[in-house]
Amino acid sequence: MPSDIKPIDPGTPFRDPHVSVSAEFNTQRHLAREVLGRRDEYTRAKQIRVKTGSWNVASCAGTEKDIKGWFVEGKGISSLHGGLPIGNKTNDEQVEDVPTQEARASKHESTIPINDAYHLPSNDEIDVYALGLQEIVDINSAAEALRPYNDSAPATRWKEAMAAALPEGYVLVAEQQCLGLLLLVYASPSIASTISSVSTTSVGTGLMGYMANKGAVAARLVLGQTTKMVFVNCHLAAGNDKASLERRNWDVSQIIQRTRFSPIDHGNGVMDELGDYIGEEDFAFWFGDLNYRLSDIPGDDVRRLLLLHTRNEYGQDDKTRQIIDRELKLKEDAKSKDVMAGGEAIEPSMDPASPLTTIASLMIHDQLHAQMRLRKAFHEGWQEGPIQFLPTYKYDIGSVGMFDSSEKRRSPSWCDRILYRTKKHYQYWRQQAKELEKVHKRDEEMKARGLEKENAEDIIFDYDPETDGDDGVGDDPTSHNNESNDTPVYQEVATDSVGSINLEYYVSHQRILSSDHKPLAAIFDIQYNAVDAELKSRIYQDVAKEIDRQENEGRPSVTAIFESQDLHEKPSDGCQFGDLRFFQEKTVLLTVANTSPVPATFEFVQRDGVPAIPLWMRLEIRNGPRNTGHNNFPDPITLQPGDSANIDVVAFVHQAEQLYQFNEGSTKPDAVLVMRVYKGRDHFIPVQANWLPSCFGLSIDRLIRIGKDGVRKQRLDRELDKEVVKSSAPRELFRLTESLEKGLSNIASDPARLEVMRQQNLGWPFVCRPIEEIARDDQSLSIREALDTGSPIELPNANSIEEIELLSETLVLFLSYMSGQIVPLQLWDILSVSLVELEKARRLPQDEQLRSHVLDVLSTSPPASISFTFITFMLSRFVTIMAPVDDALDSAGPLLMLSTPGVQDSILKRARGLSLRDDQRGTRKRQIETAYVERFMSLIFEMDDSLKGTRARKISFDMKKLVLEAFILNRKAE
Amino acid sequence: MAARVQTGNRPNAKFAQFKLVLLGESAVGKSSLVLRFVKDQFDDYRESTIGAAFLTQTITLDEQTTVKFEIWDTAGQERYKSLAPMYYRNANCAVVVYDITQASSLDKAKSWVKELQRQANENIIIALAGNKADLVTDHPDKRAVPTAEAEAYAKEAGLLFFETSAKTAENVKDLFTAIARKLPLEQAGPRGLRANPRAGVDLRPEPQAQGGGCNC
Ligand SMILES: Nc1nc2c(ncn2[C@@H]2O[C@H](COP(=O)(O)OP(=O)(O)O)[C@@H](O)[C@H]2O)c(=O)[nH]1
Numbered sequence A: 001m002p003s004d005i006k007p008i009d010p011g012t013p014f015r016d017p018h019v020s021v022s023a024e025f026n027t028q029r030h031l032a033r034e035v036l037g038r039r040d041e042y043t044r045a046k047q048i049r050v051k052t053g054s055w056n057v058a059s060c061a062g063t064e065k066d067i068k069g070w071f072v073e074g075k076g077i078s079s080l081h082g083g084l085p086i087g088n089k090t091n092d093e094q095v096e097d098v099p100t101q102e103a104r105a106s107k108h109e110s111t112i113p114i115n116d117a118y119h120l121p122s123n124d125e126i127d128v129y130a131l132g133l134q135e136i137v138d139i140n141s142a143a144e145a146l147r148p149y150n151d152s153a154p155a156t157r158w159k160e161a162m163a164a165a166l167p168e169g170y171v172l173v174a175e176q177q178c179l180g181l182l183l184l185v186y187a188s189p190s191i192a193s194t195i196s197s198v199s200t201t202s203v204g205t206g207l208m209g210y211m212a213n214k215g216a217v218a219a220r221l222v223l224g225q226t227t228k229m230v231f232v233n234c235h236l237a238a239g240n241d242k243a244s245l246e247r248r249n250w251d252v253s254q255i256i257q258r259t260r261f262s263p264i265d266h267g268n269g270v271m272d273e274l275g276d277y278i279g280e281e282d283f284a285f286w287f288g289d290l291n292y293r294l295s296d297i298p299g300d301d302v303r304r305l306l307l308l309h310t311r312n313e314y315g316q317d318d319k320t321r322q323i324i325d326r327e328l329k330l331k332e333d334a335k336s337k338d339v340m341a342g343g344e345a346i347e348p349s350m351d352p353a354s355p356l357t358t359i360a361s362l363m364i365h366d367q368l369h370a371q372m373r374l375r376k377a378f379h380e381g382w383q384e385g386p387i388q389f390l391p392t393y394k395y396d397i398g399s400v401g402m403f404d405s406s407e408k409r410r411s412p413s414w415c416d417r418i419l420y421r422t423k424k425h426y427q428y429w430r431q432q433a434k435e436l437e438k439v440h441k442r443d444e445e446m447k448a449r450g451l452e453k454e455n456a457e458d459i460i461f462d463y464d465p466e467t468d469g470d471d472g473v474g475d476d477p478t479s480h481n482n483e484s485n486d487t488p489v490y491q492e493v494a495t496d497s498v499g500s501i502n503l504e505y506y507v508s509h510q511r512i513l514s515s516d517h518k519p520l521a522a523i524f525d526i527q528y529n530a531v532d533a534e535l536k537s538r539i540y541q542d543v544a545k546e547i548d549r550q551e552n553e554g555r556p557s558v559t560a561i562f563e564s565q566d567l568h569e570k571p572s573d574g575c576q577f578g579d580l581r582f583f584q585e586k587t588v589l590l591t592v593a594n595t596s597p598v599p600a601t602f603e604f605v606q607r608d609g610v611p612a613i614p615l616w617m618r619l620e621i622r623n624g625p626r627n628t629g630h631n632n633f634p635d636p637i638t639l640q641p642g643d644s645a646n647i648d649v650v651a652f653v654h655q656a657e658q659l660y661q662f663n664e665g666s667t668k669p670d671a672v673l674v675m676r677v678y679k680g681r682d683h684f685i686p687v688q689a690n691w692l693p694s695c696f697g698l699s700i701d702r703l704i705r706i707g708k709d710g711v712r713k714q715r716l717d718r719e720l721d722k723e724v725v726k727s728s729a730p731r732e733l734f735r736l737t738e739s740l741e742k743g744l745s746n747i748a749s750d751p752a753r754l755e756v757m758r759q760q761n762l763g764w765p766f767v768c769r770p771i772e773e774i775a776r777d778d779q780s781l782s783i784r785e786a787l788d789t790g791s792p793i794e795l796p797n798a799n800s801i802e803e804i805e806l807l808s809e810t811l812v813l814f815l816s817y818m819s820g821q822i823v824p825l826q827l828w829d830i831l832s833v834s835l836v837e838l839e840k841a842r843r844l845p846q847d848e849q850l851r852s853h854v855l856d857v858l859s860t861s862p863p864a865s866i867s868f869t870f871i872t873f874m875l876s877r878f879v880t881i882m883a884p885v886d887d888a889l890d891s892a893g894p895l896l897m898l899s900t901p902g903v904q905d906s907i908l909k910r911a912r913g914l915s916l917r918d919d920q921r922g923t924r925k926r927q928i929e930t931a932y933v934e935r936f937m938s939l940i941f942e943m944d945d946s947l948k949g950t951r952a953r954k955i956s957f958d959m960k961k962l963v964l965e966a967f968i969l970n971r972k973a974e
Numbered sequence B: 001m002a003a004r005v006q007t008g009n010r011p012n013a014k015f016a017q018f019k020l021v022l023l024g025e026s027a028v029g030k031s032s033l034v035l036r037f038v039k040d041q042f043d044d045y046r047e048s049t050i051g052a053a054f055l056t057q058t059i060t061l062d063e064q065t066t067v068k069f070e071i072w073d074t075a076g077q078e079r080y081k082s083l084a085p086m087y088y089r090n091a092n093c094a095v096v097v098y099d100i101t102q103a104s105s106l107d108k109a110k111s112w113v114k115e116l117q118r119q120a121n122e123n124i125i126i127a128l129a130g131n132k133a134d135l136v137t138d139h140p141d142k143r144a145v146p147t148a149e150a151e152a153y154a155k156e157a158g159l160l161f162f163e164t165s166a167k168t169a170e171n172v173k174d175l176f177t178a179i180a181r182k183l184p185l186e187q188a189g190p191r192g193l194r195a196n197p198r199a200g201v202d203l204r205p206e207p208q209a210q211g212g213g214c215n216c
C-alpha cells in the first residue's frame, strides 16, 4: 500500500459543527466517570508500609542530625520505655549505655546511641515516609510569629538532612511549611510514580485564631489512582488549664473545617469541580504536638512516678541518678537499686512495678482520650495505637530520662501523638452521629409528651468493631482487646473495598536527646487497591467504545461493502480494482446499507481540494437516477433504515492526460474516497488499482525503444528513455498495419467476404465504436494486450471482417493516443515550405516525384518516414481492395491548374479541383479515398492549433491532403 | 499464445439479488449463522448486534446462476423490536432462528413467523433454523425442542426447516442454498447490466476534437 494512503479510520468522527467543544468535554467527563465506575475491574491489591513520625524540635540546634537515626533507621528506642514489647532486649549489652550517651551528646552530631542494634523496619522497608516537625523555628518569638512569610532556610536544612538519610531514589512528593510546622512526605521510586493529585495547605489557628504560630500543615495525595491519603501535622495550643484544653479542641475543629485541598485530577483532562476536604480520604494520619496533658493528677506526682522508672537507666554512681534519687528522697542503698524493677516471672503489663502498668494508670488521665470519649475532639472515627512508651514531654535536653528539672518542673505528658483514620471508621462515625440525632429528636418528642428519656449514649457506644461484622481482628498484634472499652480508638478494620490498615509499631524514640520532646513514630501496613495501568487502559477503551456505541445508536450510519466482479473474491472494506489497463473498464460493486434506525444521507465529498472521485473513475447508482451535472459521481443519496443502494464503482482510463500520467508514473491509480454520512461519520475508502503500462500514449521516440517483448517489461515509461533504440519505427505500428494487410489479403481471396466488405460505409474500417463498447470488448483488449506484451495477436472469435474492424479500430486508437503525431509540426513546416518553394517555381511534381520528395524531407526523421510509409502503404492497399480501379477517370491523373497568380491559391485549386471532379463523377473509389485521407490527416500530421479557423489552416489542410493523396490514391503514373 | 485478459463478463451468466432478514430471540445465534455463511468463521465470544448489521454473500447455484444475498442481521433485544419492520420490509426471504436448547426461543420464533406472514411481503420465503445443533450431539439431554415438533410446525406454517450449527457449520450452507432455490429466479438477469447505460461517445473522425472522452 503506498504510503500516502491511510487505512480506513473508523475512529475519526464526522465533526458536526453543532457539536460544541463543551459537548466533547462532557463526553470526556462521562467517559472518565464510567471508567471510574468500573474501578474494581482494573485495580489490584497492593501492600505498602507507611511510616509517620512526629517531633517537636523546640527550635533546638542539631536536631536534624538525629533524623536519620530515628526516622529512617528506626533506632534510639529504649528497650524499657520505647513501646517495644518489653523483654525483647537485643544486644543490649553492646549498646552504648545511657550515661555515656548523655555525656557524648552535643548539637554537632547525632545523639543516637552507638551500637544500637535494635531497630524498627527501616530504610527501603518503608515505602512512604511522612514526617511532621514542630517548632523548626522559634515560634515563641513574636518576630517569628508575625513574620508575613516563611523562612525557608530551616526547611531546606531538614530536607537536606532527609535527602541524605533516605535510601537512594526516594522522592519528596509533598512538602508544606507554615512557620514552625513542616510536613515532608517521601516515597520510594516505585510508589512515587503512582502518586498523583498532590495538594498541600496550611491552617493557622494561633494568635487571634488565625496566626500561624499554632495550626496545621496538611497534604493530600492519591496513591495508585485510587487511594486518597491525607497527612496532617499540627501544633495545637499549649497549656495545662481548662481554657487551653478547649482551645486545643477548637484548633482541631478549625483545622478540619478550614483545610481545603485542590480538586482531584482524574487524568484525561477531567478534574473534580470542587476542592477536597479532610474526611474525603481513604486513609488519614494526624500527628504532631497536640499538646494534650494529663488531668486531675498533680504534675509533680506524675514526674516523680516516672522518674522512678527512668532512674534505672543510670548507674549507681551516675550524676543524674543521684539527682533523681535526691529529688525522690531515695536512699542510696542496695535495696533501692531497682525500686520499680519487677520480678522475672511476672508479665510486664501485670507487674505493678513495670513501666507499662504505670503508663496504663496514667493514661486514664490523658486529656486526648477523654476528649475523644466526650466527642469534643478526634471523635469522628479517629484511632490511636496503644501507648506503651513514656510521655514524650518534657525532658532536659541531652537527657534520656530526666523530666524537666528546671524551676517549672512541667508535668510530663503525652503531648505528641499519632492518630489515624480509615474511611470506614469515619463513615461508621457519621452513621452513628445520624442515629444519635434521631434518638435526640425522639427524646425531644418524648420529653414533650412527658415520657422518660432514652439513654442515647448507650446506643452510640454500642459499637464494638470486633463484633460488628469485622473479622480477622483478634490475631492482630496491635489489637488490645483487653483494654477497657473506654478507649475505643484503635480497633482494626477488616479489609473492605477501600483497603485496610494495620498499625505495626507505635513507639517513641526515648534515646534521642537533642530536643525537650522525644520523637515518636508509627509504622502502618496498608493494603489498598492500586490501578493497573494496562488493565485500566483496556477498560477505558471498552468504555469509550460503549459510549461511542450508545452515541451512534441514534445517529445515521451506513455499512459499505465492496465486491469485485470476480465472485471468487471476498467482499472488502476497500475498493480494489486489481490490474488496470488502458481502456479496460473495471467495475467494483459498492453496496451501501443504512444500518441505523434513522434515515441516512450520504455523498462523496472532496477533501483538501482533491476531487471526490478521481477522473479515471466514475460512480453510478444501479437502477437509480443518472449522475446529474458534470460529476462522475452521484448526488447525495438518502436511504431509509433497512434500505441499501448498489453503486457501480468503475475504473476506466481513457483520457490521454491520465494515460500519460499513469504511464509516466507521475500519478498512481489510487485514491482515498470520502463518503460522508450527514450527521454521522466519514468513511475513508481506499481505492487501489495496479496500473499495467501501455504502449498507447507513448511518443514515437519512446516507442522505438520498446523491445520485442512489449512495453510491460518496463515498469515505468520514462525508463524507456534510457534504453537504446531497438527498432527504426514503432513495432506496434508495424504489427498492426502488417496484421491488417494480412487480413485484407485473406478477404481478397474470399469473394463473399470481399463483397460484404465493399458494402461497408465510407471510411470503413477506420472508424471507432463508442468508447464504452470498445472498453467492454474482450477482443479489443486482447489486441492491446498482445501489443503490450509482445505476444501474437490472436482473435479466435472474430471472422475476417471483424478482425479487420478490430485491428483498424485499435490502429486508430493507437495513433489517436500517441503522444505527438508521426509528422510533428516542425517536420511539417519544413515539408510545407519546400512544397511551396516548388510550387512557386512551378515545379510541383506529380505523384511519383511528390512521393519521393515527401519521403526525402521526412527522412530527416527515420521513425517518422517509416511510420508514414507503413500507414500510407496499408491505406493504399485498402483503397485498392475496397474500390478496384474501375474506369478511365483514374488514368486521367490529377488536373493541375497553375495559371492562377497566388501559388497557395493554386494549391488550393488543385485540391479543390480534384474534389470537384470526384463529386461530379460520384465514384465510390474517390469517396473512399477522400474518407481515408481525411480520417488519417489528423492522425499523421500534427495540427497547428494557432491556425485554427484561419485561411492558412485551410491551406495547410489542403497541402496535407495533397501529400496524403499522393501516397494513398492509386493513380497510374502518367 | 495470445494474451488473454479475464474480464469477468460472462455473457450467459444469470444473476439475481435478494434481500434476506434474520429474526429471532437474542443470543440464539443469528449473527453467528451469518458469520459462518459469509466468512466461514465462528466466534465463541461475539459482541451482540447493535441495531442491525449488513453483509452480503453471493452463492453459485449452478454454472449459469449466481444469487447474491443482501443480509440484514437484526438485534434480538426487545428495545430494537420496533425497528424490525424496517428490515423485513421488502425482504424476499427471512431466516427465523431459535436455539434448540431453549424452548422459549421457539415460541419467540413462532411469533416472528406470524408477524412476517401478516406484515411482510406476501411472497416472502421463510426458513426456520433450529440453531446450536452441536450442543446436543454429546448431550442429548440438553435438547429442549424435539426435531419432530419443530419440523411439524414448519410444515404446517409452510416454512423451510433446518437444524443448524453455526459452530460446526452443519446445514448452514444448505439452509441458504435451499432458500436461494425457492426464490423466483426468473427475475435474474445478467450481472453487471446497467439500467442506464451511459450514452457512448462516438469516436468517428472529427478533426481537432478536443476535451470530452477520447482524443481521437
Ligand atoms: N455451541 C454453539 N454456540 C453458538 C452457536 N451459534 C451461536 N452460538 C453462541 O451463542 C451466543 C450468541 O450468538 P449470537 O450469534 O451473538 O446470537 P444473536 O444474538 O442471535 O446474534 C454466542 O456466544 C455464540 O458463540 C452454535 O451453533 N453452537
Ligand SMILES: [Mg+2]
Pocket: B027, B030, B031, B032, B048, B049, B073, B074, B075, B076
Ligand atoms: Mg446478533
